[in-house]
Amino acid sequence: MLMSGVYVVSTEPPVFCVANNYLEVAAANASEAGMKAHFLVFPMWYAGDARGAISAFKATWKSRPHKVYWLCNAPAEERALRLLGLNASFCHHNLFCDETLFRPRAEKQVYDALYTAGLHNYKRVWLASKVPRLRIITASVQALDRLDDWGCSHAEANPEYLSKDDVAREICRSACCLALSKKEGGMFATTEYLLCGKPIVSTKSTGGRDFWFDPDNHVIAEADSSSVLNAVSSISKRTWQAEKIREHTLTKLRQQREILQDKISQISRRSLLSDATGNELSKRFVFGPHLPNLFSFLVGKTSPCAEVKAAIGAL
Known part of the structure; x- marks a missing residue:
């Protein structure tokens, strides 16, 4: 959004x-x-x-x-x-995510886990400090020194702002993706990960990202770095179906857009959102x-x- x-x-x-x-x-x-x-x-x-x-x-x-x-x-x-x-x-705000951009791609997997996150304390990036091949995608490019403070100096992080297309490509190069905050909003990255067909390692959270979860698209880890590492390691021991993950997410995405359309229809006579993609909404x-x-x-x-x-x- x-x-x-x-x-x-x-x-x-x-x-x-x-x-x-x-x-x-x-x-x-x-x-x-x-x-x-x-x-x-x-x-x-x-x-x-x-x-x-x-x-x-x-x-x-x-x-x-x-x-x-x-x-x-x-x-x-x-x-x-x-x-x-x-x-x-x-009505979940992740309905604005762009499914035409975030999609499974045939990329070589070079990361154990990827985390799209601002470098803010509430994102708890340090919980990923034990993940060996860690990728950080952030808009906080001016604050990369915080990764050293959090024990994540080994992570590959973008020194410049990345386009959404580049972010989607990087997601597809990772075995799984991370969601580690205890509280925030609906977390747009959660839906972007899933639209790319990637399983998520998440901590328990408040804010709404769990709406997108089902037993076949995520693993819950305790809020400590060893538990997060174990959860990431478990990803490779299980078969994940990228298209199934994506289709489940698309179903929920469409349902949320229908809810928004119903809300608009209570105010306006015009039907505006039928079959609209995230790209069209933007x-x-x-x-x-x-x-x-x-x-x-x-x-x-x-x-x-x-x-x-x-x-x-x-x-």
């Missing part, structure tokens, strides 16, 4: 998908244009505890007079937000700098810029 902007999913009435950390910016821009909008909001961090739920309540209050609907990555999130009187339902995204133009155009005050015209055309 792209975060610094909105996905345009309807214009009559205006309905937008947005990450929670951009809701207030988008709502303010809409208000300045004189528009009353509907925002379908996806939490980027677990909102099922008191802190997360209160934050969602405050964001909803600050976004008045716009209509705000919370789409949650975990049932506990939905329950917590509903207890505060918010409009909340389950074409409906308008980045933050273009939001004033988007909202002004939708209320008839200005002509659309090229970026807005492309997003509207993708409907």
Whole structure:
């Protein structure tokens, strides 16, 4: 899911998908244009505890007079937000993952495990410190020295930002992939791994990534480096079916898009998401700098810029 902007999913009435950390910016821009909008909001961090739920309540209050609907990555999130009187339902934000890009590829396996992760403490990269052939894919290229602090100096890490296509290729070069945080959001990388047909070694977690798991696509490890190593080593002792892993994930992906479509249909008469891929959904995204133009155009005050015209055309 792209975060610094909105996905345009309807214009009559205006309905937008947005990450929670951009809701207030988008709502303010809409208000300045004189528009009353509907925002379908996806939490980027677990909102099922008191802190997360209160934050969602405050964001909803600050976004008045716009209509705000919370789409949650975990049932506990939905329950917590509903207890505060918010409009909340389950719909996993990983539905925006691009299945046309993340797919099994005929690559030579050169890594024991790969972890796509920001180099932040909550990702617990150090739990992979005993994995011999470790690959780290990160957007935190300015913080690679943290790998030394975490006992992962042997890991192969990207010194520069990688394209999604390059990330997908690297995933396919690994025997398995890692998900080691204790708490976060829905973890997009989980679905990207599975779309590539790769089994996952995961710790127990809160946030929603476990929605994508079944007995044939993952192994649970305890939160210590020896357990993670043992789980990674066990991957080679079992037969994993890449296409089965992918098809199971695609089924869930389509189900989540149907849920989103149903939510949109309750607001708008237009059917916008039937059979849309993650790539097609990304074409409906308008980045933050273009939001004033988007909202002004939708209320008839200005002509659309090229970026807005492309997003509207993708409907």
